[in-house]
Amino acid sequence: MRKTIKVILGGIPLIFLPQIVGAAESGSVDTGTTSWMLISTALVLLMVPGLAMFYGGLVRTKNVLGTMMHSFVSMAIIGVLWVVCGYSLTFGESIWGGLIGWNSDYFFLQGIDDAISDGVPEYVLAMFQGKFAIITPALISGALAERVYFRGYSLFIILWFLFIYSPLCHWVWASDGWLFNAGAAGVIDLAGGLVIHVSAGISALVVALFLGPRRGYPKSAMSPNNLVMTMMGAGLLWVGWFGFNAGSTVQSGLDTARALTMTQVSAASGALTWLIIESIMFRKSTALGLVSGILAGLVVITPAAGVVKPVGAITLGALSSIACYYALVAKGKLGYDDSLDCFGIHGIGSGLGVVLLPFFIRESWMADASAAIGKAWTTWDQLLVQLTGMGATIALSAIVSLIICVVVEKTVGFRLDEEQEVAGLDYSLHGERGYGMLTSDH
Amino acid sequence: MRKTIKVILGGIPLIFLPQIVGAAESGSVDTGTTSWMLISTALVLLMVPGLAMFYGGLVRTKNVLGTMMHSFVSMAIIGVLWVVCGYSLTFGESIWGGLIGWNSDYFFLQGIDDAISDGVPEYVLAMFQGKFAIITPALISGALAERVYFRGYSLFIILWFLFIYSPLCHWVWASDGWLFNAGAAGVIDLAGGLVIHVSAGISALVVALFLGPRRGYPKSAMSPNNLVMTMMGAGLLWVGWFGFNAGSTVQSGLDTARALTMTQVSAASGALTWLIIESIMFRKSTALGLVSGILAGLVVITPAAGVVKPVGAITLGALSSIACYYALVAKGKLGYDDSLDCFGIHGIGSGLGVVLLPFFIRESWMADASAAIGKAWTTWDQLLVQLTGMGATIALSAIVSLIICVVVEKTVGFRLDEEQEVAGLDYSLHGERGYGMLTSDH
Amino acid sequence: MRKTIKVILGGIPLIFLPQIVGAAESGSVDTGTTSWMLISTALVLLMVPGLAMFYGGLVRTKNVLGTMMHSFVSMAIIGVLWVVCGYSLTFGESIWGGLIGWNSDYFFLQGIDDAISDGVPEYVLAMFQGKFAIITPALISGALAERVYFRGYSLFIILWFLFIYSPLCHWVWASDGWLFNAGAAGVIDLAGGLVIHVSAGISALVVALFLGPRRGYPKSAMSPNNLVMTMMGAGLLWVGWFGFNAGSTVQSGLDTARALTMTQVSAASGALTWLIIESIMFRKSTALGLVSGILAGLVVITPAAGVVKPVGAITLGALSSIACYYALVAKGKLGYDDSLDCFGIHGIGSGLGVVLLPFFIRESWMADASAAIGKAWTTWDQLLVQLTGMGATIALSAIVSLIICVVVEKTVGFRLDEEQEVAGLDYSLHGERGYGMLTSDH
Amino acid sequence: MKKIEAIIKPFKLDDVKEALNEIGIKGMTISEVKGYGRQKGHKEIYRGAEYVVDFIPKTKIEIVIDSESVDEVVDAILQSANTNKIGDGKIFVLPVEEVIRVRTGEKGKDAI
Amino acid sequence: MKKIEAIIKPFKLDDVKEALNEIGIKGMTISEVKGYGRQKGHKEIYRGAEYVVDFIPKTKIEIVIDSESVDEVVDAILQSANTNKIGDGKIFVLPVEEVIRVRTGEKGKDAI
Amino acid sequence: MKKIEAIIKPFKLDDVKEALNEIGIKGMTISEVKGYGRQKGHKEIYRGAEYVVDFIPKTKIEIVIDSESVDEVVDAILQSANTNKIGDGKIFVLPVEEVIRVRTGEKGKDAI
């Protein structure tokens, strides 16, 4: 059972666990840590409606429900799939030369009913990880907004989960994953800079290019139907991200505190930076800019929150907002339609974090890494490891996403036909309307 | 003080408590378990606005605030009543032949200021239980939506709480309750399949029949004013339900982890099943269907989350969606107006869980039950206990609800007069409008 | 490091800490308490979007985003400032005769990377406190709604944080603060009756008077654009307040349970009382009244939740609603435009709590206070301490707020020019619209 | 041809639509408006104050018809929209010079 | 009888309503519209891009009156709605052939 | 002068606006309406039941122009709004007796 905990600690395997009082030997429960992991699981779940609100507010009225469905349906589909085979594919022992994992005990979670892993019932860890698997495909829905079949999207996320998320998660977070074991202390990816945001971002770009732009883009303004809801959603995402990042330490201790602090600081710094950029460019700053900055700050710190210190977190948050801002401006010029900027924010921001974090690592971490390997481990060494992880993530995501797109298009259909796109997802695909205000009182 | 904890463990009295490290002897606090119970209390509180949003989005614009008020006012009324006498009526010692409880120490919670029960301050347990008492009457508001006086509703929930919830909760969850002690190990009702959902569902049906349909029902379409908000609300409910079910284990340990896992799995399975049903029936699947499926999965697992395993949870979730779906279709044919389907989802789905759970019980639970009773305890034995609980719940809820309806109608008035119903609750009863968008900028 | 913990325990320094099992010696982590403090931090963060929604729903459509920005931007600005120097200014050692604090270790939180304070990593305490610093200026935005420059507001909250919040927080909560050490056991202010609500309320009044009313006030009705969202926001605030108050005990134990209980009870009582008042005055009760009552109940108990018992909490909640209700009526007559009633609710309600709490204190607290001082400590003695705190808070907030207003007006500008006010903040200052529903489908 | 504009109480829309269907009217356009008239405005409550909202939600129905059908249509609306209370609304009849169907370009009667 | 349709800036509605009240106009119907004209549209910002939203929120007022009152009403609106800035709006006068009050069936002048 | 009222499919608005711009039309007012006609209403699904929503979202364009321009404007709309499917909408032409610009008080042609 130790495996799992080591596995999930991914980004911070060298940190002083003994410091924690009451961390139980295998087989007995640490109620405090368990409590935090339970609530972290709930917090990550909160991000799903948060994301649905964030994205849902940005599309046009006729697509608001359809867009929210893209997040919610992942709870249904991946939620079931995770239990059936997902946990096994990701955190089972390496098979096929480490391409993926498998452990028949994990099939339908049959073998973990009594398992306790370093003081935490393994069910909790499995559920916590399951939430990550649920939210990741939903992120990609930002790129394909307002123009795909619901059935096509459903098939897409199934395939994406099986053929991109599962291997990648195994590589980076399973204790026998090759990226987990790269270099002195593995690739550093606390809560999914690679596994979640870069993979989703790269796939988003591929999907956006594959599908082509929404009809009318970029000629017609496609104004958000409800920025107010987008702000609410951003608020829930920020709150949920505490579970996301600080929960990923699988502790309730010092590392957890550090991860939570860096998350908070980077988000604030990202938000502030974006406001400053906008007020320089437009002499105005926007609500959407503010929340985009929050997101930029959150995604950049996701891989790094376990290893950097506050000054690093502030710097990363600021750099991420700058990078994402210019990525969005560039999108406008390049003309592809990553509708809600999954690539421009998740891909760019979190990718930046993965690559820059070696320059901000806590000294003690580097010292431990050096000790572990028996010789000096430098920033550049770690950078190489990070770049390896990045390369592998990009290659896997890009190639397999393209294949999946083709498969989905050729089978159930992916890109919506014109008439339905014009009528909107809500009516065409779901037979509903988001807001019935106008005539609802008759 | 032990009583309370035993009481609340209702559904899972036989599970290995010793496994938990640091579970404190009476009188000292287990910070980890306390932490989880504190946050569970907050999570269940979150369900109140969640429910308000869920229901509020489904009614017509003119009734949106009035409908949300039905949930919120329960926080005010039952919130106070619980402290005054609720805790005493439910968790006090049996009086009147076990019909109800009383403990004068619990009057205004005066006697528990220093009490610690199995490591958790009793205040927390009292508050956690109080949230259940708050949300249950609010569930019924789905059945009487858009057509009752606010004063009538207020009186209704007071009487309902005193004469239905309190006795039932005492029977099922108090350590000297008769259903708690039925059979080998009591009726199994972890978080309120009977106490909360079946009781609310049955009462809902009675109230809907008593009040008669909304004017115009079913001829005019009564379209939801804001399905977007309904989805948000569903998201909050799912998150809150983790506190609801996993908090009901009054631990932060293995049982908690199990309860959380089964909750998650059943909800996902319910959602997926509903989508599949709809896509077969309509070749479309809806947002409201998705969230109805989530609810169906959540209510069915509520009694069962402590005793079933993942395969059982998936099965129950799926069966619940099927049963609820057909219950809603049947409602359309029978023509009664359970406006937001409290009976059709909470009553049917959770009732199903209560009855079916014996077939999915973890073997260890049955072994412990057999050991406790000194002879083999079979599925059928437990089914009988469950059916007894079901019968008692239905009888109590149905009969007393009808009496309460009559009393409310004859005193302060229950069914709204036509003119006010047509004008809408918001204007008629509250002097407000939910959305002022149209002319608010003048 | 002990300091910090003593500091934050502000309101309840005399309570039996030993009672808690597993409270770790300095240097080791108590996972249970840490878990609760982590989640409390997340809960207080949730209050920021909650407040944005509460306030955002009350203004006119054209100002909805701008109003929400007032809350969100505090997360960006104060979020960064807190890390840079805020924690040091508040919880550093007294300098300048105790006017304010400073500790260069706290500059950019550099010196607390490994610090553990009574079982909790100091980072968590710093972040928890940081959330308080974020939300307090945002409260004031209720007074200046719909009529200030965004840049003016931003400067205002920076100065307000530096020159009002920081000193006051130091006085009341730092272990060497003069109010923390006043009388036998310090001024009682568990979670910020003075530091947060009275200071914000008084400043709100000053700002409202300084800015003058919105154009058209009170002649034109300025109807809320979205009371539905206001209710949602109130729901999130109530949930978040559990972290706010119960987290302020910096335990996961009996005091925490007490604080949570009193918070819940007072909120329910406040809500119920407001409904009753309205139904007497108007024969109707409103949704906004209900949530105003919740707030009134929450703010009054904020200073007092650690020391009163349920009957006291019910009484305080009820008195607060009465006082706030009449304060709002009085505002209408006096004619100043504290637009969203920050003074009328936060100032009045929480001020009431600060002053009345001596009459409801738990006997054991008074006994401990007497023991500590070596002679009988009476209600009147404590009242004097509370009044001293109140006087200091009012004086500081009123005078410095006025100065800040003048400075902001003279430098970047505070009050919006007429044309922009008429067009609305959203368009004029942010170049956005909250809801694009009307034409978004074209 | 004429255009009938009827301002009615929103909850009467279904009845009016049915009445019009019965006399063979198959096309109309509706919109949400606010009316000001004899009917007293709503009293709304806002934190301890009561104030009057002058403008009351109404539904506007626009129907373009053949001149001969005017009386019939007006009667149908009168009967179906009437609640005998102040605020039931008004019907206005306006002249229309031409009607064209976008899809076919048909004009006049055929276009309705 | 005539129908006056005035397209005005939304925030001027209260002033216009008052001006009309003063000259004895007791009934009107308003709606929310979007206008396109000389007044430049709003510039909105969306993630690093600035774009123009052509249609600007306006309020439309419809008043049916006796033919003789037209000038008075037009003047009242002109004076109360004017801000001397582009985009103040337009007033259109249209002929109305008949007016009927739904509640009573009254016609013509009596129905207004 | 005439008023053109066109009821079109909402997503055609941009095209129509452009077509009108090309022929020199610089002012118009639009609003959101719901239409009832030959085009079958939407089928919506609500918890296991399917029901028809009769009223379909449409956009109404109002343009007041010089009498001579009527044909040109009608043609521009016909061409740009046509999708050849039922529900493309209608164009109504109504007489207008006077037009006044609020800002300047100009009347007639000059006011458009």
Ligand SMILES: Nc1ncnc2c1ncn2[C@@H]1O[C@H](COP(=O)(O)OP(=O)(O)O)[C@@H](O)[C@H]1O
């Ligand atoms: N002169 C008018 N011009 C345009 N609309 C009017 C006029 N008078 C009334 N209306 C519309 O008719 C509605 C009903 O009018 P009201 O005077 O309240 O009742 P009633 O028609 O029963 O006397 C008003 O709300 C308004 O929308």
Ligand SMILES: Nc1ncnc2c1ncn2[C@@H]1O[C@H](COP(=O)(O)OP(=O)(O)O)[C@@H](O)[C@H]1O
């Ligand atoms: N020809 C027209 N037909 C219909 N509405 C018009 C016309 N011209 C202008 N409008 C309406 O009048 C409003 C104001 O017109 P605009 O040209 O911007 O300013 P002004 O009237 O001050 O010259 C527009 O927003 C539009 O709603």
Ligand SMILES: Nc1ncnc2c1ncn2[C@@H]1O[C@H](COP(=O)(O)OP(=O)(O)O)[C@@H](O)[C@H]1O
């Ligand atoms: N007689 C009418 N009066 C007013 N509006 C009408 C009339 N007939 C149709 N409309 C409007 O025109 C729209 C399109 O009409 P419809 O009959 O569906 O299609 P088509 O014009 O292609 O035959 C309707 O939705 C409605 O808004």
